[in-house]
Amino acid sequence: MVSIKQIASDMGVSTATISNALTGKGRVSQELVTRIQTRAEELGYRPSIAARALKTGQTGILGLVMPDLTNPLFPRIAQTLSIQADKRKLGILIADSRGSADEQSEALRRLLDRGVDGLIVVPQKGTTPDPMPVPVAVLNTASDPGNSVSADHSGGGALVARHILDIGHRKVVILGGDQVSEVQRDRIAGMTDALPSDIGVDVFWGDAGVEKSVAMVQTGATAIMTTSDLIALQVRTELMRTQISVPDQVSLTGFDDMSFSSIMHPALTTVAQNVDEIASRAIDIISAKISGNMPDHEGETVPMQLVVRQSTSIPNHIFSRRPPR
Known part of the structure; x- marks a missing residue:
């Protein structure tokens, strides 16, 4: 392993100068710091964690x-x-x-x-x-x-709720995974706070909530908003089992923009953390x-970002009211 002494000998300067340049301490010109850092990298120098801890009391x-x-x-x-x-x-x-x-x-x-x-x-x-x-x-x-x-979980909940509201949904279900989770409670609070009082909203939790959510679709709910993409995937599976189409019969949203969200069928509307x-x-x-x-x-x-994909659309009853062209 290359040492500070070897770098000093190679460059013809003192070990103190090398040490100061590599640690950002002491008075060393920026030009020399750059040269020393470049040469140390070329020689394969790696600082000793043990030595650093002894000298500074910190391990990095x-x-x-x-x-x-x-x-x-x-x-x-x-x-x-x-x-x-x-x-x-x-x-x-x-x-x-x-x-x-x-x-x-x-x-x-x-x-x-x-x-x-x-x-x-x-x-x-x-x-x-x-x-x-x-x-x-x-x-x-x-x-x-x-x-x-x-992330601003409450703000993210508001983003997705306003999207569902803006495209015409008036009877919605909100589904969380675990009521103990502060994150999920904040997300649901953001959703409910963003929806006006004349919107029909039912909030369910856990595995039992998945079945209740699907049952609500069968009695007229047109959108299901979930607190995670994993829960949305679980709901999508149950909807397929009961032959309910997304988004033709119900819009579905997730949270967190996980890697599988864009390759679900249909691709999942969700909210992304920065x-x-x-x-x-x-x-x-x-x-x-x-x-x-x-x-x-x-x-x-940190603000979140709404990612609109194919799992959300205008409810069918709004399409049916539109006059033919």
């Missing part, structure tokens, strides 16, 4: 706890956080709490044992991470008092906390 490693890596959304968030950390020359250790509050606590402790400088937590629904001896950034939702940064912006802000917040500074904009939410 963050811990990330995710609630369930079998959900397609969470690996995408983890990857984006890792990319943003890489840009700041930070590493990330990832732990999966696998749907368990107890495992979440254990995962946090395991990461602490590995000497992480700070923790980023996407908490289990209905939980608050244990107090930690290192800085923590929480990615959850606006209704969580401990939230550091998140994962890049959320990840960038999260890394900035935890980095500021580790440095002992007050983070900018902690607690703010």
Whole structure:
């Protein structure tokens, strides 16, 4: 492994100059910093985490706890956080709490044992991470008092509800997965708040809610809005089983714009998180906390984006009222 001494000897400067150029400390001209960084990269230099920890008390490693890596959304968030950390020359250790509050606590402790400088937590629904001896950034939702940064889940709910309203639906079903989830409650609150009082709205939860939602379509509901693309996929399967056509007989929406949403048949209208912006802000917040500074904009939410595809359309009864051309 190439050392600072070897780089110094190669370039004919002191080890102190090399160290300052590579750590951003000391008074070294930008031209020389660039030359040193380029040469260090050419020689294959990699800083020693152990040496850095001894010198600065920090490892340059963050811990990330995710609630369930079998959900397609969470690996995408983890990857984006890792990319943003890489840009700041930070590493990330990832732990999966696998749907368990107890495992979440254990995962946090395991990461602490590995000497992480700070923790980023996407908490289990209905939980608050244990107090930690290192800085923590929480990615959850606006209704969580401990939230550091998140998508504007309520605003996303309003976006999709206004879309359903604008294309003519007046009897709708809203379906959530788990009432314990702050994220799903905020999404449903955004939907219901955006709908006027003369709109017929029924809210259901869980697997039983899927069957109830389909039954409501059979009695006149023309749109089903769900709190996740996974739930929408489950509803689509049940609608196919009962031979109800999407969007001819009922419009269907999801949330999170997961990878399969665009290849469903029909392609799913959904709401997308700006994962890049959320990840960038999260890394900035935890980095500021580790440095002992007050983070900018902690607690703010990032706007979501409506993605309109083929699973939503004007209700059939509106088409039937249109005069022939």
